Amino acid sequence: MFRSGFVNIIGNPNVGKSTLMNILTGERLSVVTSKAQTTRHRIMGIINGEDYQIVYSDTPGIIRPKYKMQEAMMDFVHTSLTDADVIVYVTDVIETPDKNGEYPEKIAKMDIPVLLVINKIDLTEQENLNRLSETWTGLLPNARQIPVSAKEKFNVHAVHQAIVASLPEGPAYFPKDEMTDKPDRFFASEILRGKIFEHYRKEIPYCSEVIVESFKEEERLIRIQTLIFVERDTQKSILIGKKGAALKKTATAARKEMETFFAKKVFLETFVKVRRDWRNDEKYLSGYH
Ligand SMILES: Nc1nc2c(ncn2[C@@H]2O[C@H](COP(=O)(O)OP(=O)(O)OP(=O)(O)O)[C@@H](O)[C@H]2O)c(=O)[nH]1
Ligand SMILES: [Mg+2]
Secondary structure, eight states, X not given: OOEEEEEEEEXXXXXXXXXXXXXXXXXXXXXXXXXXXXXXXXXXXXXXXXXEEEEEEEOOOOOOOOSHHHHHHHHHHHXXXXXXXXXXXXXXXXXXXXXXXXXXHHHHTOSSOEEEEEEOGGGSOHHHHHHHHHHHHHHOTTEEEEEOBTTTTBSHHHHHHHHHHHOOBOOOSSOTTOOOSSOHHHHHHHHHHXXXXXXXXXXXXXXXXXXXXXXXXXXXXXXXXXXXXXXXXXXXXXXXXXXXXXXXXXXXXXXXXXXXXXXXXXXXEEEEEEOTTGGGOHHHHTTOO
16 A cells, blocks of 8 residues: 655744754755744655655744735645645744644644644753643644654654654655755755845844846756845845955855755855835735745
8 A cells, every 4th residue: 555645844933843844854955044934935845665655845834924925924834734634733842832823723623643743852851841742732632742852853753653654545746756846946045045044133034035046057067146135225235244245155155055955066146136025025926936
């Protein structure tokens, strides 16, 4: 019997969804940073076993949308609730369970296997974990709970095993050599966006967006031209920095990570442009997928 399914990872911002997804897929498909709202898209990662295929989706952390881009982000979360075969709901030992809004209630009513991953157990004591676990049993009585530390790769294998055991019977949805549904240029833009999250403070990460204008793979290197949007001139000058130093540092870090990801030399160009209010721009966000 062959088993397959969409395994969708959801939960609040910053609980470790992308870290977990990267370990489960063995690839750095999803950007991880210490800041909340790092993930903006639904990112699929596919893994194959002899008699199963798992199609993971990492999703943006659940928030109340304040602007159109965040609405688009939350649409990814809603869709991944409706098309899931298995739900992996992630929480951590830091957030209080009552900060999870209506989602646990929705999920508790669903008729599919639910795994509750309690992450970051490296940061707490057994006693606190027991308390949390009890509270979560009340919120998600249908879920199987698995405490892990994604960062230390502790007990993540148990998550994998529980998923495989929960998969319904079905065919492989994607060819065996496919790792993800997203094209290379998407990962190029995500890697640069991740570096912006790491290198800048305050609002800069949230008001920036990266677009790959051209992506040309040649025999010995990949030429990538990117455009970074910000919303105001002041943000543009912060992004670029004195004599371009800040941008150069960010772009170099991004180039290095791209070279590892694509296993090839990368020639990266970055331009910065002001595009007022892009986060509310319907026309731009209609291409957001
Ligand atoms: N101590 C500890 N930190 C962790 C663990 N797992 C993830 N983190 C850290 O938590 C932060 C957030 O991790 P992400 O994987 O980006 O979280 P996310 O849920 O995808 O966040 P959003 O995409 O913003 O919703 C990062 O700094 C991770 O290194 C863990 O098991 N222990
Ligand atoms: Mg994430």
